[in-house]
Amino acid sequence: MKTRSVLLVAFAFCVVHSVAAEPLASWNDGPAKQSIIEFVEAVTTEGSPDFVPVAERIATFDNDGCLWSEQPLYFQLIFAMDRVKELAPQHPEWNTTQPFQAVLEDDHEALAASGVEGVLTLVMASHAGLTTEEFDQVAREWLDTAKHPRFDRPYHELTFLPMVELLEYLRDNGFKTFIVSGGGIDFLRVFAEEAYGIPPEQVIGSSIKASFEMRDGVPVIVKQPEMNFIDDKEGKPVGIHQHIGRRPIAAFGNSDGDLQMLQWTTAGEGRRFGLLVRHTDAEREWAYDRDSHIGKLDKALDEAGKKGWTVVDMAEDWKTVYVPE
Amino acid sequence: MKTRSVLLVAFAFCVVHSVAAEPLASWNDGPAKQSIIEFVEAVTTEGSPDFVPVAERIATFDNDGCLWSEQPLYFQLIFAMDRVKELAPQHPEWNTTQPFQAVLEDDHEALAASGVEGVLTLVMASHAGLTTEEFDQVAREWLDTAKHPRFDRPYHELTFLPMVELLEYLRDNGFKTFIVSGGGIDFLRVFAEEAYGIPPEQVIGSSIKASFEMRDGVPVIVKQPEMNFIDDKEGKPVGIHQHIGRRPIAAFGNSDGDLQMLQWTTAGEGRRFGLLVRHTDAEREWAYDRDSHIGKLDKALDEAGKKGWTVVDMAEDWKTVYVPE
Ligand SMILES: [Ca+2]
Ligand SMILES: [Ca+2]
Known part of the structure; x- marks a missing residue:
């Protein structure tokens, strides 16, 4: 006879779990x-x-x-700005197109006003064509090296x-x-x-769109210039x-x-x-x-x-x- | 002095975890x-x-x-077909439009050939306008009551x-x-x-698109007729x-x-x-x-x-x- 029972026995095991001695220790009572x-x-x-x-x-x-x-500014906007500046030599048209012009002229007010969509436009333009793994590496490098202007910390x-x-x-x-x-x-x-x-x-x-492609027989996911x-x-x-x-x-x-x-x-x-x-x-x-x-x-x-x-x-x-x- | 330590002590506690006596019991050795x-x-x-x-x-x-x-047929297609038949009196145009016509005429071959996109077209047409909670209820009712033609089981x-x-x-x-x-x-x-x-x-x-709306002051998410x-x-x-x-x-x-x-x-x-x-x-x-x-x-x-x-x-x-x- 075959048994169809999946769960026959139960036993206990222990996990070590760290818990804050006092939760929310950095919060004032209030x-x-x-x-x-x-x-x-x-x-x-x-x-x-x-x-x-x-x-x-x-x-x-x-x-x-x-x-x-x-x-x-939103930190990701600063990341996208740094990336736009890096890629600008390959995109002369950015000198006269917003929001890229604002980036190249360090016009923070125009950028701040561009909001979430402004960030995404810059992200789209500066990251489309990268595979997900290439993007990951570019973002990691920036986070490891860039520092906040006021606090001088990553x-x-x-x-x-x-x-x-x-x-x-x-x-x-x-x-x-x-x-x-x-x-x-x-x-x-x-x-x-x-x-x-x-x-x-x-x-x-x-997010921007992404597509699945074969590059030299290797499957990759590539970021696309479309919201x-x-x-x-x-x-x-x-x-x-x-x-x-x-x-x-x-x-x-x-x-x-x-x-x-x-x-x-x-x-x-x-x-x-x-x-x-x-x-x-x-x-x-x-x-x-x-x-x-x-x-x-x-x-x-x-x-x-x-x-x-x-x-x-x-x-x-x-x-x-x-x-x- | 304020302490900034978040984790001060660790202690162990136990969880009871059930484990299959024999994993993959319904698989033959091979x-x-x-x-x-x-x-x-x-x-x-x-x-x-x-x-x-x-x-x-x-x-x-x-x-x-x-x-x-x-x-x-894909079970979800059968669900969508049942739903189309239910809604058909309100949609006379479905009598002469595919894939709806195939549903109303029980033409399974035409439906099977319509594939994943056929399912989604039917789903879109028959579920757009429902809130996510209404959809949930309609699907649950179908799963609770409909039975498979060959096995007579839900x-x-x-x-x-x-x-x-x-x-x-x-x-x-x-x-x-x-x-x-x-x-x-x-x-x-x-x-x-x-x-x-x-x-x-x-x-x-x-998925089909969804939108956030206020209905009589109550926030709802509504399914839209767009892929x-x-x-x-x-x-x-x-x-x-x-x-x-x-x-x-x-x-x-x-x-x-x-x-x-x-x-x-x-x-x-x-x-x-x-x-x-x-x-x-x-x-x-x-x-x-x-x-x-x-x-x-x-x-x-x-x-x-x-x-x-x-x-x-x-x-x-x-x-x-x-x-x-
Ligand atoms: Ca916020
Ligand atoms: Ca499959």
């Missing part, structure tokens, strides 16, 4: 930290009316201005320690953490695993649906680009959590909100008041801003 | 089963020259004809037990298992978690890149639609694994390959021989075909 802890305890306590099974504990995070800084070190702790705290409580960024998905994947502990398959972002998806504003809940297929129970952002993601997340049934990081700290980071070209926080701030979303006051709520050197 | 076990042992044994860290143990599976049957029970065991065996060995299907991503997600243990965020498939992505042939490695961002080390399919996924997977550095399920069992399932409209296996079969991919002979290699009732 309403923001308290709201986070209350939410996590409510959805993870068995028997609680707000209990959520592990498989449904999905949390989505914006990146620029939420997990790392975004001033004086860009990937300008991540927010309190937010990195928050990601860890959520994962320690059974959450799966995702990035949902207007930035380029392939660029984010180069550093997200090391900086945030978020693997490539949990990164959602804007695929803009993961910003209304695009964020759509990107979440396409990639995750499940509505998050918590969402974290910092600007009006995150409004729809927070609306979609917090409109679900059961207990939900929305949080906005407000840049209030000109001394340690930057202070900007309603009038900023980059990371404009206006409508979402009004809605946070109405919906009871947590608003982090960076100057008040964070003991430390950046991860230690 | 070269196919042996090749799977040899591969898994090589990439999971520390110190082995082929060792692969857990984070990189990505395995991708085609669905139709690989994880469940696909005869006499379609989601016609999954292959040996492949379900293979998914479990890989996961027990630290692999992350993904579906990469030409079928519709939202349809797959309705049953993949229960049938295969694969959560929605690990399902990749074809977004066809996850078949060259589309499979592209879909893998966009969703996972990491090249799999093992890929499993059954037709020429999987050729590029297997090429992309097995061309990576280090030890790789490719497998094709060959339908050789007319008695317990179906027998078809080079001349079939559905699941044509021709070029990929030739390439399997050259590349050393495993070819499963369903009649020889599987003790049991379907999961037990």
